[in-house]
Amino acid sequence: MSTPIPIHLRRFGFRLDPELERLREQEPMSRLTLPNGYRVWLVTNHRLVREVLANPETFGNNEQGWFDPANEGWAPTPAAGPDREYELHGNITEYNAPEHGRLRKLLAPAFSARRVKELRPLVEGIVDDCLESMISAGSPADLVKHFTLPIPSLTICELLGVPYRDRVEFERRGRDRLDTKLPRAVRLRALHESRQYMVDFIASERAQPGDGFIGRLVQEHGHEIDDHELVGAADILLLGGFETTAHMLALGTLLLLQTPHHWADVRNGENVDEIVEELLRHLSVVQTGMPRVAHRDVEIAGQLVRAGERILCSLPSANHDPEAFAQNADVFQPLRTNKSHLAFGHGIHYCLGASLARLEMRSSYQALARRLPSLRLAESPSSDQYLQSSNVFGLGSLMVEWEPEDRLRAS
Ligand code: HEM
Known part of the structure; x- marks a missing residue:
């Protein structure tokens, strides 16, 4: 029998679990037992989520590590061993002040x-190349495979300075380690290969710095950061920027194809920034961010949280809170007045790659809408195509099709 999906990860298409909505209204600070037996606090309204994330002295990040990167994020990470070492070194999401x-x-x-x-x-060049390759594969095609996964992966390669010859394998490893449908052993192997690649890459950048981010970091601050930290930092950029952006691109395209007037706006370059921002809020692909741990006994929303207890903040629930976003909080409405969503987190750990993610989203949606005006869903995704078992909500595949005339226009 498969493990039931815990409430904070459950979705019905774009909708959140109604039980999560009930908690937000009646018990915004509630106790939750995870499938691995861990007891946590689950925070579900916008005001409290902001409060927790804005107070890193009280609600710190977990320097002990917690998520097992190869086990759907539910099990604890191994207490020792090479994985543990890399988890701690350079994984900025687990650091507290002043190291953070x-x-x-x-x-x-x-x-x-x-x-x-x-x-x-x-x-924009990467987006064009991926679009070309999808068009060459022919209609119908899987948008996730040809377009939404390679774009963030290649962007991170460019950012880090990963050589061209290594990029296909880099993407394959990045994809495999995060693919919750693959057996655990395959995911762990991809994780080890990926980390080993980073170790070798950092060693070669130390010896001969390139002009990518790692090369420049080594040249300018090489004495302030050790190799383990560099590996961890490069890895967290891959981890933080790959799956999140890929799923925003896929789910965002799905939603836009289902709302033709918004798709037309994207094609005509109207309200594109507002549409991107509302997609981030409405879809909220990061389900909880990193778990926080109480550094002291503290009372919040009438509940006593004891030092050492863990706290998960539900970002989708906060982003659909009617108290923050009015009664139409569940509606996709790009021109809404309150845009203070928490899809990129809040406070000192606010997403480092937020501007880059927005750029990738804008460029990708616009290129698709403009160059393939007849683009439509080849089939609606079935419930098992939605990925709900990891901390990032997403789509495993999305079949799309287009008319042959678009191909001529695009070339
Ligand atoms: C739409 C895409 C993205 C979403 C929704 C997203 C979401 C988030 C969220 C919610 C956090 C805060 C986690 C917490 O407080 O526990 C975060 C942190 C972070 N993100 Fe993103 N992210 C995206 C894209 C990216 C990209 C493209 C990169 C870089 C290539 C990136 C790098 C990071 C890093 C390094 C952190 C940790 C910052 C810190 O701890 O100080 N993210 N992201």
Whole structure:
């Protein structure tokens, strides 16, 4: 018998579990037992989620590690061993102050508004190449395989400075380690290969720095960061930027194809930033962010959280909270007035790659809508195509089709 999906990961298409909505209304700070037996607090309303994420001194990140990267994020990570070592070193999401600030300062320049603006032609080139390759594969095609997975993977390769010859395998490993449908042994192997690749890559960048992010980091701050931390940092950029963006691209395209007037807006370049922002809120692909741990006894929403207890913040539930987004919180409405969603988190761990993700989303939707105007769903995704067993909600595949005339227009 398969393990039931815990409430904070369950979705019905784009809809959240009604039980999550009930909790948000009646018990926004509630106890939850995870399938591995861990007891946690689940926070479900917008105000409390913000409060927890904004107070890293009280609700710190978990330096002990917690998620097993090859086991759907439910089981604890091994207490020792090579995985553990890399988990802790350089995984900024598990750092607390002051170490968090030190590492964030080293990584942040690669994601500044100026740097992301410079990346635009590069991202648009990657999007065009992936579109070409999907068109060459012929209609109907799997948008996830040809378009939404390779775009973030290639973007991260460019960012890090991974050589061209390594990119196909880089993408394969990144995909396999996160594919919850693959057996655990296959995922673990991909994880080890991926980490080993990073170890070798960092060693070669130390010896001969390239002009990518890692090469520049080594040249400018090489003495402030050790090799383990560099491996962990490169790895967390892959982990943080790959699956999240890929699923936003796939689910976002699905939603837009189902709402033709918004798709037409994207094609005509109207309200595109608003549409991207509302997709982030409405779809909220990151289900909880990293677990927080109470550093002291603290009362919140009338509940006593004891030092050492773990807390999960439901970002989708917060982002659908009628108290923050009015009664139409469940409706996709790009021109809504309150845009303060938490899809990228909040506070010191706010997503480092937010501007890059927005750029990838804008470029991808616009390229699809403009170059394949007849694009439509070849079939509606069945319930088992939605990925609900990992901390990132997504789509395993999305079959789309288009008219042959589009191919001529696109070439
Ligand atoms: C639409 C796509 C994305 C979404 C929805 C997303 C979401 C998030 C969220 C919710 C957090 C905060 C987690 C927490 O507080 O526990 C986060 C952190 C982070 N994200 Fe993203 N992310 C996306 C894309 C990216 C990209 C493209 C990159 C880089 C290539 C990236 C790198 C990171 C990093 C390094 C952190 C940790 C920051 C820290 O701990 O200080 N993300 N992301």
